[in-house]
Amino acid sequence: MMHRIRAFEEAAARANKEQLVLGAIHLSIGQEAIASGVCRNLRTDDYLLSTHRGHGHTLAKGANATAMMSELLGREGGICQGKGGSMHIADFGVGMLGANGVVAANINIAAGAAHAIKLKGEDGVACSIFGDGAINRGPFLEGLNWAGVFKLPALFVCESNGFASTTRTEAMTSGDGPAARARALGIPADEVDGNDIVAVDETVRAAVNAIRGGGGPRFIVCKTYRLHGHTASDPAAYRPREEVDVAWKNDPIARCAAILREVGVKAVELEAHRDAAATEMDEAYEIAKAAPWPDLALAYTDVQDIGDPRERAF
Amino acid sequence: MTVMTYAEAGMTALAEEMRRDPLVWAVGEDLGRGGVFGQYKGLVEEFGPERISDAPISESAIMGASVGAAMAGTRPVVEMRFADFALCAVDELVNQAAKARYMLGGQTKVPMVIREPMGMWRSSAAQHSQSLESWYTHIPGLVVAVPSTPADNKGLLKAAIRADDPVVYFEHKNLWGMEGEVPDGDLLIPFGRARIEREGRDITIVSWSSQLHTASRASGILEKQDISAEVIDLRTLWPWDRDAVFASVEKTGRLLITHESVSVGGFGAEIAATVSEYLFKALKSPVRRRAAPRIPISYAPLLEDVVRVSEAQIVETVLEMMSS
Ligand SMILES: Cc1ncc(C[n+]2csc(CCOP(=O)(O)OP(=O)(O)O)c2C)c(N)n1
Numbered sequence: 001m002m003h004r005i006r007a008f009e010e011a012a013a014r015a016n017k018e019q020l021v022l023g024a025i026h027l028s029i030g031q032e033a034i035a036s037g038v039c040r041n042l043r044t045d046d047y048l049l050s051t052h053r054g055h056g057h058t059l060a061k062g063a064n065a066t067a068m069m070s071e072l073l074g075r076e077g078g079i080c081q082g083k084g085g086s087m088h089i090a091d092f093g094v095g096m097l098g099a100n101g102v103v104a105a106n107i108n109i110a111a112g113a114a115h116a117i118k119l120k121g122e123d124g125v126a127c128s129i130f131g132d133g134a135i136n137r138g139p140f141l142e143g144l145n146w147a148g149v150f151k152l153p154a155l156f157v158c159e160s161n162g163f164a165s166t167t168r169t170e171a172m173t174s175g176d177g178p179a180a181r182a183r184a185l186g187i188p189a190d191e192v193d194g195n196d197i198v199a200v201d202e203t204v205r206a207a208v209n210a211i212r213g214g215g216g217p218r219f220i221v222c223k224t225y226r227l228h229g230h231t232a233s234d235p236a237a238y239r240p241r242e243e244v245d246v247a248w249k250n251d252p253i254a255r256c257a258a259i260l261r262e263v264g265v266k267a268v269e270l271e272a273h274r275d276a277a278a279t280e281m282d283e284a285y286e287i288a289k290a291a292p293w294p295d296l297a298l299a300y301t302d303v304q305d306i307g308d309p310r311e312r313a314f
Numbered sequence: 315m316t317v318m319t320y321a322e323a324g325m326t327a328l329a330e331e332m333r334r335d336p337l338v339w340a341v342g343e344d345l346g347r348g349g350v351f352g353q354y355k356g357l358v359e360e361f362g363p364e365r366i367s368d369a370p371i372s373e374s375a376i377m378g379a380s381v382g383a384a385m386a387g388t389r390p391v392v393e394m395r396f397a398d399f400a401l402c403a404v405d406e407l408v409n410q411a412a413k414a415r416y417m418l419g420g421q422t423k424v425p426m427v428i429r430e431p432m433g434m435w436r437s438s439a440a441q442h443s444q445s446l447e448s449w450y451t452h453i454p455g456l457v458v459a460v461p462s463t464p465a466d467n468k469g470l471l472k473a474a475i476r477a478d479d480p481v482v483y484f485e486h487k488n489l490w491g492m493e494g495e496v497p498d499g500d501l502l503i504p505f506g507r508a509r510i511e512r513e514g515r516d517i518t519i520v521s522w523s524s525q526l527h528t529a530s531r532a533s534g535i536l537e538k539q540d541i542s543a544e545v546i547d548l549r550t551l552w553p554w555d556r557d558a559v560f561a562s563v564e565k566t567g568r569l570l571i572t573h574e575s576v577s578v579g580g581f582g583a584e585i586a587a588t589v590s591e592y593l594f595k596a597l598k599s600p601v602r603r604r605a606a607p608r609i610p611i612s613y614a615p616l617l618e619d620v621v622r623v624s625e626a627q628i629v630e631t632v633l634e635m636m637s638s
Pocket residue numbers: 026052053101102103130131132133134135159161163164165169226230
């Protein structure tokens with residue numbers, strides 16, 4: 001899965017360079033272990049709410065890569081019919097209820113999805129993944145408090161990649177950070193090396209089990225590093241090269257490969273995985289490129305039932 | 315028919331819908347105690363605290379969590395307490411609830427009702443008195459309802475709860491105690507269908523919510539002066555009943571729109587522009603508006619009254635229009 005996410009992001013970056021993805025895209029290169037480690041512990045019917053940096057989460061939750069790539073290119077066959085693009089990618093068929101263009105907005109929505117699970121007496125979990133910048137918006141406080149008050153089956157995952165856009169998050173964050181804030185609201189919080197797939201996997205599994213057992217919400221901070229710029233076109237000149245070089249040595253995919261080599265997986269097998277992922281995503285890109293533009297009539301559909309603009313839009 | 319207040323009509327609507335559909339639930343501050351205006355009184359006893367749910371003072375979470383709960387298959391009725399406080403949840407309403415269905419390519423709908431008690435009541439000043447209904451008519455994806463009578467409050471609220479769209483539902487604080495006959499059982503009033511409050515020949519007066527009653531009283535005064543005004547209650551602003559307004563203006567040739575909210579950028583401007591675009595030749599005099607000046611609402615009663623549009627002002631404007 002981590003290879004697939006990396007390959008998807010690389011293909012998306014290429015599409016962006018070739019000016020076939022026109023809107024901003026936010027790549028999750030370097031953060032793949034979080035998407036993988038979280039989603040492998042969620043069932044298909046569990047809910048996931050993501051952010052602007054949501055390709056990896058969506059893929060890991062089970063969405064189809066070609067439909068996602070077609071969405072990024074705004075083509076027919078796009079997973080949201082070309083109406084959402086990168087920042088609104090979603091696949092309700094696999095419980096992925098949407099990325100979000102508004103930082104921290106997914107936190108309350110996930111709390112609400114968890115609220116619905118509880119009201120209906122189901123045993124699902126609603127998970128929200130957000131960045132360390134999101135903890136400075138009001139919905140972080142309101143959504144966590146909400147989940148705590150109503151003892152909801154909600155998992156909050158903070159991808160602490162050190163940056164909020166072009167600013168270091170710590171420069172704009174008072175106090176001891178995300179885990180401390182969650183604990184202050186009575187929500188058990190773990191901090192984990194987000195580039196260590198095994199650690200993420202184990203921590204998430206324990207949290208999800210506790211939540212499914214009726215234990216109420218949980219919070220996990222995954223420390224990581226955003227290896228590319230904020231958007232695909234951001235050269236990230238605001239940080240020293242050496243810092244990025246060091247961070248690349250901590251690449252979660254390389255670390256995972258090292259673990260696998262240690263337990264006897266052959267290098268050729270790992271390369272085969274990587275190559276298969278690259279081929280899959282290249283094909284997805286080619287299919288998206290070849291797809292036609294969406295039917296213009298779609299501009300007027302799925303707005304609302306009452307006062308439908310197809311009857312009157314002016 | 316049962317005589318009940320506007321507040322009781324809303325309560326009846328919610329209770330009937332909650333009995334009918336176990337996925338309907340209400341959430342907001344102080345609902346367990348019956349709501350700040352008593353419009354939820356007794357409901358927690360029947361439905362329990364999970365379905366008539368108190369909430370922390372977290373407007374963005376009340377709205378945002380309801381968006382998530384609606385996407386995950388329930389039908390939340392969101393109580394915002396005062397329309398003014400709903401401004402703390404504008405992202406959740408405008409960027410999330412209104413847009414989710416479209417942005418996500420029709421993979422979901424967001425069936426929720428956002429109840430926003432609106433308007434001037436008594437000495438509540440500029441943060442507890444506003445009428446902001448026109449803002450939401452500007453947002454694709456939203457339905458906007460502005461009931462003016464107990465019967466409409468029942469029939470529109472029931473229809474809003476059954477709708478699959480986010481419905482911004484403005485109840486007027488000044489009307490909570492208003493009594494009226496309300497049909498028993500399943501009363502469902504369709505959106506976008508105006509009500510003719512009073513038939514007339516000489517001029518069309520369009521209004522909604524509490525101001526409708528001021529317009530209606532003004533038409534009584536006008537009648538004594540032999541001016542027959544047709545008063546139309548729009549009931550909903552998106553969609554709004556253009557056909558009813560057009561039919562009336564074609565008959566009378568004159569149109570006055572009056573609303574409690576600020577005149578500048580108000581929904582009256584939309585109606586005036588539309589009638590001018592399509593019915594210019596039918597008009598015997600320019601379309602007029604009587605609505606609030608663009609000043610905040612004061613606390614002191616006499617200062618507060620500066621913002622109110624009275625029946626005398628409506629009469630005065632109609633007389634000007636009739637003589638032009
Ligand atoms: C409410 C809001 N404010 C600002 C932005 C612009 N913006 C987009 S992403 C971003 C940084 C978010 O940082 P973080 O939450 O840490 O996520 P990351 O990008 O690191 O994954 C900002 C400021 C936005 N999308 N929404």
